[in-house]
Amino acid sequence: EETFLESGGGSAQPGGSLTLSCVTSGFAFDRTSMVWVRQAPGQGLEYVSKINSAGLTTRYQDSVAGRFTIARDNAKNTLYLQLNNLKIEDTGLYYCSSCLWTECSKVERVAVRSQGTQVTVSS
DSSP: OOEEEEEOOEEEOTTOOEEEEEEEESSOGGGSEEEEEEEOTTSOEEEEEEEOTTSOOEEEOTTTTTTEEEEEETTTTEEEEEEOSOOGGGOEEEEEEEEOGGGTTOGGGOOOOSOOEEEEEOO
16 A cells, blocks of 8 residues: 655745655655645645656646755655745645656646645745
8 A cells, every 4th residue: 555644844934945755655666756736725736846756857837946846765765845935825735646757747647645744834
């Protein structure tokens, strides 16, 4: 069974930073593309960023490009998301999941199977 455990969320002011982690188990992490998605209050899931299995290729949603950085440590089966220059609109519940590279950015194709970690940005 694939498991995902997100952590690192919290409260931050606009312009602040947070680092999210996602510890995984139950599948071949080092051979799997991974994705971060988020859900703002009252909204649906939104694609944030994806990374290929080797960690050499990354992609970002336009609104977070240049501010967020996705990374992974295959030796630790762990995915990361560095959030810098946070904005109020970054507030939401952040989830990680496995995905097929060509479908990672399609939220309807991403299965969320975890509790997520809450990010709240406010002044």
